[in-house]
Amino acid sequence: xxxxxxxEGPVTLSEEAFLTINCTYxxxxxxxxxxxxxxxxxxxxxxxKATKADDKGSNKGFEATxxxxxxxxxxxxxxxxxxxxxxxxxALSEGSGNTGKLIFGQGTTLQVKP
Amino acid sequence: NAGVMQNPRHLVRRxxxxxxxxxxxxxxxxxVYWYRQLPEEGLKFMVYLQKENIIDxxxxxxxxxxxxxxxxxxSILRIQQVVRGDSAAYFCASSPGGHEQFFGPGTRLxxx
Numbered sequence: 001x002x003x004x005x006x007x008e009g010p011v012t013l014s015e016e017a018f019l020t021i022n023c024t025y026x027x028x029x030x031x032x033x034x035x036x037x038x039x040x041x042x043x044x045x046x047x048x049k050a051t052k053a054d055d056k057g058s059n060k061g062f063e064a065t066x067x068x069x070x071x072x073x074x075x076x077x078x079x080x081x082x083x084x085x086x087x088x089x090x091a092l093s094e095g096s097g098n099t100g101k102l103i104f105g106q107g108t109t110l111q112v113k114p
Numbered sequence: 115n116a117g118v119m120q121n122p123r124h125l126v127r128r129x130x131x132x133x134x135x136x137x138x139x140x141x142x143x144x145x146v147y148w149y150r151q152l153p154e155e156g157l158k159f160m161v162y163l164q165k166e167n168i169i170d171x172x173x174x175x176x177x178x179x180x181x182x183x184x185x186x187x188x189s190i191l192r193i194q195q196v197v198r199g200d201s202a203a204y205f206c207a208s209s210p211g212g213h214e215q216f217f218g219p220g221t222r223l224x225x226x
Contacts, residue, residue: 043220044207089156101159103159104149
């Protein structure tokens with residue numbers, strides 16, 4: 001079945017460092033891909049998305065490119081801030097004709113130190 | 115436009131009691147999803163509903179769990195005879211259709 005695998009955390013960085021969180025997926029068809037962010041005690045917020053191969057999603061300085069050849073959707077940010085500390089989830093939504101349910105990776109905790 | 119509302123935010127139950135979790139979708143959204151997040155884990159899909167219909171319940175445990183989304187009112191996730199293993203955060207998401215889902219703040223269930 002479909003699945004998402006993320007790099008294990010926690011990831012600890014200093015402020016202004018470069019961030020990469022790896023995400024790979026297994027899916028039949030043509031899924032849409034998402035990154036969600038969860039701050040402590042809160043629900044998930046959509047960070048960015050990509051719906052087809054080679055699409056780049058971007059938001060708040062974060063970027064991720066849908067790579068069909070490597071089945072990856074790695075999250076990157078050039079310069080992290082303390083306020084970026086949160087748990088990041090990669091997810092896929094199965095393609096057309098399906099229910100749209102999301103399949104999540106296990107989450108990666110990011111800690112940014114001043 | 116208010117976001118997805120869930121209540122209660124925190125719920126404590128003793129083993130054997132019933133838990134009722136409510137979710138009010140965003141205005142204009144007729145699709146509701148429920149997910150469960152166990153400690154230190156990602157979210158797992160439970161059930162997908164549209165008004166008055168269960169579309170996909172492939173992630174629901176076979177016993178004690180049920181969900182509904184009536185024509186009027188919020189969606190309800192009901193857990194009967196709770197056990198300690200049911201302790202988790204339960205998130206509801208709504209969608210107008212398509213693949214983008216908007217999440218509520220969650221209900222954190224603790225079973226004593």
